[in-house]
Structure formats: C-alpha cells, structure tokens
Amino acid sequence: MVDDFPSRRLRVVVAEDEALTRLAVADELRDNGFDVREASNAEEALTVLESEMAQVDALFTDIDMPGSMNGLELALRARQHRPRLSVLVTSGKHKVSDDFVLTHSRFVAKPYDISDIAKIIHDLVGR
Numbered sequence: 617m618v619d620d621f622p623s624r625r626l627r628v629v630v631a632e633d634e635a636l637t638r639l640a641v642a643d644e645l646r647d648n649g650f651d652v653r654e655a656s657n658a659e660e661a662l663t664v665l666e667s668e669m670a671q672v673d674a675l676f677t678d679i680d681m682p683g684s685m686n687g688l689e690l691a692l693r694a695r696q697h698r699p700r701l702s703v704l705v706t707s708g709k710h711k712v713s714d715d716f717v718l719t720h721s722r723f724v725a726k727p728y729d730i731s732d733i734a735k736i737i738h739d740l741v742g743r
Contacts, residue, residue: 625651626741627668631661631677631690640730641676648734657683658690665694674702674737679710688712691721702740704733 628650632638635656642652653668655661658681665672675694677687685693691703700720705712708726720740724732 625649626673626738627651627653627671628674628676628737629653629655629661629664629672631655631658631675631681631687633657633678633681637678641733644730645676645734645737648738650734650737657681658685658687659683661690662693666697669694669697672698672701673741674704676704676733676737677706679705679707679712702737702742704737704740 628645630638630642630645630652632641633656638654638656642654645652653664655664658677661675661677665675675691677690679687681687687705691705694701694703703721704724705721706724706726706728711725712723722736722740724736
C-alpha cells in the first residue's frame with residue numbers, strides 16, 4: 617500500500633476495454649487511496665477527462681481499445697488540455713518509450729504486477 621497521500625485523494629481515470637483488467641486496476645488503486653473513474657474505451661475516458669480535467673491527476677490507459685481512437689491518441693488529446701497530466705500507458709502488443717508524450721509519462725508492458733501500478737502513478741504525479 618502506498619503511504620503519505622496528500623489530503624485530497626489523487627484522481628485517476630482508468631481506460632481499459634478488458635473489464636476484468638479494468639476492475640482489478642481500479643480496485644487496486646482504490647485500495648491505495650485513489651479516487652478512480654473508469655472507462656471502457658478512449659471516447660468514454662475523454663468525456664470524463666473533459667468534464668473533470670481540473671480534478672484529474674493521472675490517466676491509466678491501454679493502447680489497444682475499440683472505437684475511433686487508441687490509448688496513445690487519448691493521452692495526446694488529454695495533454696492538449698492539460699500538458700502536465702501524468703499518464704501511464706500499458707500494452708501487451710506494443711512497446712512505447714517513456715517520453716512518448718513528453719514529461720510525466722511511463723509505459724508498462726503487460727503482463728505487469730498490479731501491485732506496482734499505484735506506486736508508479738503516485739511517482740508520476742510527484743506527491
């Protein structure tokens with residue numbers, strides 16, 4: 617469990633089309649004190665991000681999702697509105713460099729250790 621969270625819980629949008637993976641990541645983050653919003657595709661995630669952008673600290677997204685945009689496109693669109701948004705991208709099919717969207721981003725290949733996700737996001741946000 618990650619310790620020393622600020623008084624306001626960090627808010628994360630989890631965009632993952634695989635329901636069991638999304639639920640597992642969201643539950644792990646909640647267990648570690650995060651306020652989590654879930655989305656099953658990039659369009660849903662972008663809607664949440666646009667409506668709550670000022671309160672969102674980080675985006676966790678899979679690259680391959682159904683719909684008109686993938687997770688990388690989602691991250692880039694979110695960064696247009698909030699350039700320093702922390703982004704954690706994952707994929708079991710693609711490899712991406714950590715600086716794909718400038719600062720405050722990281723790539724983690726699937727399969728990953730779910731217990732590491734909260735610490736990685738906490739480190740990205742820098743609190």
